[in-house]
Amino acid sequence: MLTIDKIYDAKNVLKKIVHKTNIIPADNLGSENHIYLKPENLQLTGSFKIRGSFYKISKLTEEEKQHGIIASSAGNHAQGVALSAQKAQIPCTICMPDSSPLSKVEATKSYGANVCLVEGVYDDSYEEAIRQCKEKNLTFIHPYDDEDVIAGQGTIGLEILDQMDSVDAIVVPIGGGGLISGVAFAAKNLKPSIKIYGVQAANAASMYESFKQGKNIALDHVNTFADGIAVKHPGNNTFEIVKQYVDDIVTVSEDEIAAAILSLMEKQRIVAEGAGAVSVAAAMFNKLPIKGKNVVCIVSGGNIDINIIDRVMTRGLLLSGRKTSFTIALTDKPGQLLGVSKIISDNGGNVVAIDYDNGDPEMAITSCFLKVTVETRNHDHIEKIKDDLIHHGFIIVHERV
Template sequence: MLSLDKVFDAQQVLKNIVRETGVVRAYGIAPDCELYLKPENLQITGSFKVRGSAYKIAMLSEEEKAQGVIACSAGNHAQGVALAASKNGIQSIICLPDNAPISKVEATKGFGAQVCLVEGCYDDAYQKALQLKEEMGYTFVHPFDDENVIAGQGTIALEILQDLDNIDAIIVPIGGGGLISGIAYTVKQIRPSIKVYGVQASGAPSMYNSIRDGSIECLDSVQTIADGIAVKQPGQNTFQLVHDYVDDIALVTDDEVACAILALIENQKMIAEGAGAVAVAAAMFGKFPIQGKRVVCVISGGNIDVTSLSRVIDRGLRNSGRSSSLLIELIDKPGQLKDISRIIADCGGNVTGVHYEKGNTESVHGCFLRIEMETRDFEHVRLITQSLRNENFKII
């Protein structure tokens, strides 16, 4: 059974394997509270997952180590198992969903694992791993529903409590629930007054639904940019631990996650993947009663593919009013673009793109002009739009 002694033992075992990621103060992200970040995106392998997998593998018998290990993962657990297995001279096979970011697939191979790509999502990879486990006799290293894995993740709580006094709340991402189970269990044993809040993506609310309805539920499908927490069904152990020790769970949208990723880049010079940013998204968008409180957000990972990052940044800019576009119906005559550009410039906007097209307008001489702009916020967009209307331009 999970115990506080096991968490402390994990801390000793992991001392020469994982990096202690010091808590850092964050400014300008959630001004209503005193916000701190636990940057597990700076962990070895770029994610907290190495803690649980390394402790689990350290606890295997010599016979189990000789047989080798198998795991399934959306990416981060894969790298943790691969690294821990390599350090112990153990063969490892990792089943990943075929839509896992390329960076995570290549990193897993780089840590010495054999990769098996499986069509579908995490749960499909999970079934394939169980099949191979039975066929080949490997030891299965579960990504979240295992007491040793949960104990390894609980070492994050020990570090937070060591770094910071008078904490009011800790906000933690939830996928299958291993991370928040370890943190919540450990925190409530040592300092039960601290609130532990969990966050899931609205496109993958498996734990949220299960806790709300009082029993484990399996989603038909998951769809979110936070691929690291896109899990259809929580585990038996993690469901019970979350039920017993977590104070509340909230959902965040992909748009909110994109804004959080952008805020971390701009304000903290910190890269987080979608799953890693959901706790910050919850703090930014008021999902929990943390006004005036000292709060720690766990940044669970930073392994985001660079092509995905560019799309997320674009989405974050649009959702915060920093980037916008206007479609304007015009009479096609000289000087129109000059006048529009002047109005936007006078309002402090910056034109970044212009696209002209003829279309189905009221006048045979009509056309459409799409203007892409850099703006400050939505109020700035409204100012520009109204200024154009004041000079009789028709905004579509």
């Protein structure tokens, strides 16, 4: 059984490899909340996962170590297991979804693991890992539904309370539930009054749905760029712990996650992946009853796929009112572009792209559409520019927000 003594034992074992990440004030991420960050993205391998995997592997018998280990992961657990196996000189195979970011695949290989790519999402790689586990007599290192793994993750809860005794709530990303189970168990046992809130991507809300319905359910599919928490089915052990110790679970949209990643980069100089930023997104967009409270958001990982950063930044800019585009119907005559540009410039907007279209069969021969992409300060700034354009007689047929 999971006990607070086991989590303290994990804390002692992890001194060999894990460093205590500092709590960082981040009030600029939410004006009504006292937000602090626990940046596990700065941990070895770029996420908290090294805690659970290293502790679990430290508990293996010599026979289990000789046979070797296997794990399934979308990336962060893979790196944690691979590095832990390397340190213990244990043969290691990792089954990963073929959609895993190349950076995570290559990082896992760099720690000496044999990587097996599996078509589908995490749950498909899990099934393949279990098959190979039985076939080759390997020990399976579960990414979340294992008491030793949960105990390792629970050391984050011990650290938070040790670093900040005035904390009122901890906000935790959820995939399969290993992190929040460990943190909630540790924190609630030491400070029963503390609130523990979980956050999932709305398009991968298996624990959220299970929590709300009171039974462990499996989703048919998940679809989120927060690949680290794209899990169809929560763990059985983690679900039972969550039911007992977690106060509530909320979801955030893809755009809200993107906006949180953008804010963390701009305001805190912290790089977070989608899974790592969901906790901050929930605080930023007022999904939780934390007004005026001292709240620690766990930034669980920073291994973002470099290939999607541009798209993530664009989505974040749009949602936060930092970028927009207007499609304006014009009479095709000289000076129209100058008039539009002057209004935007006079209002402090910055035009970054223009697209001209006079070939739409639905409009008059003498008309055109002008799409103008503008850098702005916020949503109020967008409305000011929009109102001024309309005031000067320009017809806005579409606005991207």
